[in-house]
Amino acid sequence: MNIDRLVAGLDIGSAKTTAVIAEVVGDLPKHPTVNILGVGQARTTGLRKGVVADIEETQRSITKAMQDAERMAGAQVESVYAGIAGEHVQAMTSTGIASVTGSEITKADVERANAVARAQAIPQDRELIHAIPQEYTVDKNIGIRDPIGMIGTRLETEMYLVTIGSSPAMNLRKAVERAGYKVNELVLEPLASALSVLTDDEKELGVALVEMGAGTTDVAVFHEGKIRHLGTIGYGGLNVTSDLVHGLGVTQADAEKLKEQYGAAFEPLVPHHEKIRLPSTGAQGDREIPRSLLAHIIHQRTQEIFEMVLRDIEQAGLIKKLSAGVVVTGGAAAQPGTADLASEIFGTGARLGVPGEFLGGLSDSVQSPRFSTVTGLVQYGAHRVAIGTSAGKGKRISLSPSAGPSMDNLAARFKTWLQDFW
């Protein structure tokens, strides 16, 4: 294990906190791959709709998830790439213009144009977390992806700027720091998930990533290889659970179990004659219901959430751009039938998004839709390490740390490339 190449991802969700520790391997800097070394999980109630509401409880879950991951990896880390999401996220496009200094466009010209686009006034209560170049215009030629080397006098860039609320960001950092870790960077959760579950072809053709977590459902739409829209719906798997609590008169814990054991998000999947026994109190007596009733409740709520997502994508004017359909992920997408329902509601193809590509090591441990975000976070971190903007800082447990080759000198020239992966 090369301790300079360790990265940690931390996904603090409304239902659970997940940590993954991985080693960056492969063909650096262009094609880093990650070997999963350790995974840790802890249930939490510290968040409300994706935003930290109880720092102490959040800190406790971080400590547990990180310690479990460290124990499994046999290594400790000092810093993490942490995910952030919620209704406070906003995105906007911004343009920047630069005049071309020489006869052809250089990397410096591109960086100047990008810097102008990035230099937007950000309100006091917001932070800029991602500035993603979309496309360039050289003189009158629009839609250029890589202008370096082209002849022109005027270079215009269009950037996608993502901002988050300062106070949710501050509270998240505080919880991580109190648990004893440094935050390398905050990364938008659906963008992290996109890294782990979407293919380049899907992003090129047009795809909507729909991540159904516990508290929120996050949306990221890609077209022509670029991020075009981000959205958040304030409903998720927890709302499905509460519908079961109210509809069937069971406790929250029992509703979760019923969902996992017998649930389906697409009612036609469940044969009508099947019956299930409901957990009951003495006064309720023995209760049996058709399994299709359970599926009906889950189907209704999931459909309602997908319809909100559909409206959001329609309002962004992108519904006709989803040639590669919809990829559903997040813990709630593990419910059988979720992709069938998504296909019906969006009127496109749909598949389940599960991390897997470009992963080595104990990759089996993250092959489930609830690990999309955390896996994407370590993949993001791996790219950072690969291009040398961050040396992974870890130490082996009970082994004397040996210094690996530093990657700082590796390719500062690839700096802009990192932004290309969204």
Ligand SMILES: Nc1ncnc2c1ncn2[C@@H]1O[C@H](COP(=O)(O)OP(=O)(O)OP(=O)(O)O)[C@@H](O)[C@H]1O
């Ligand atoms: N097998 C399963 N069947 C149905 N639902 C499931 C299953 N596994 C997990 N879920 C649901 O997925 C949700 C948790 O998803 P996830 O772990 O992605 O959420 P989170 O990241 O903690 O929350 P958020 O991203 O909204 O802050 C819970 O509502 C849970 O009931």
Ligand SMILES: [Mg+2]
């Ligand atoms: Mg989540």
